[in-house]
Every structure is written in C-alpha cells, then in structure tokens.
Amino acid sequence: MNQHDRAIEVAKEQGKVIIFQSSRNACGNCTFMSPKVEAICNDSAGKIVWVKVNVDECEQVSFKDMPQGGGLPMLKVYANGKLVGTCGGCAEDKLKQICQEGMNMA
Numbered sequence: 001m002n003q004h005d006r007a008i009e010v011a012k013e014q015g016k017v018i019i020f021q022s023s024r025n026a027c028g029n030c031t032f033m034s035p036k037v038e039a040i041c042n043d044s045a046g047k048i049v050w051v052k053v054n055v056d057e058c059e060q061v062s063f064k065d066m067p068q069g070g071g072l073p074m075l076k077v078y079a080n081g082k083l084v085g086t087c088g089g090c091a092e093d094k095l096k097q098i099c100q101e102g103m104n105m106a
Contacts, residue, residue, distance in 0.1 A: 007051055012081040017048045017102035019095075022055050023073040029090050030073040036092045037075065040099055047103050079105040 004020070011018040021037055023030030034052065041048045055072070071088045075095055078084060079102035087094040 008078050008081055011049055011078065015106050016046075017044070017077060017079045017084070017099060017106050019048060019050045019099065020076045020078070021050065021052045021073050022076075023052060024056055025054060027072045029071070032090055033073050033075070033092070037095070040096060044099070044103065047106065048099055077102050079103070 007020075008018060019037060019041070021030075021034070023034070037050055037052075041050045074086065074088050075091075075098075076083060076086045077095070077098045082105075084102040084105065085094075085098035087098065
C-alpha cells in the first residue's frame, strides 16, 4: 500500500475527510489556494485533514491522473475511502462544496 492509499485508509478509519493537494512551489495558483485549503480545514473542527504533495518531489503523483482541464493545484477530496470530487486551479467555492459533501458522507 502506498502512502496515498494509506492516508485515505487512516482518514476513513478516523471518520475524516481528506484533501490531497497536488502542487508546485513555483505555481502561483498553488500559493494562492494553500491558505484557502488550510482555512477550510481549520473551519471543519477537525473533520478534514489536508495532505499537500509537491509533484516535482513525489514520483507517485502523476499528471495522467488529473482530470482534463484541471491543472495545478489539483485538489482531490475523499470520504469513507472514496473519491468525492476533484477541482483544479483556484476553485475555492467548488472545493468548499465538495468538502461539505464529504463531511455529509463521513
């Protein structure tokens, strides 16, 4: 089991939603969204955990897994071990909606 799958399993066992953010240090949108993702997690009263992955440093993250028209940052939300939704770029409202759906499932 790789680290990605293990993190999803641990979040499932703990009844938490997990956000995976694939980003790059030199990505302006990634820098913009990181504090937004952190705020969503902080506002969730511990129900959401955040894992940020630098795609330049982690070989397990692949651009082929990103939805068409996505881009960085790519945000994937999981609840109960299942993918709830994805969003790319600076889609803060969409991320909030997906996280709420995840919290309703967890």
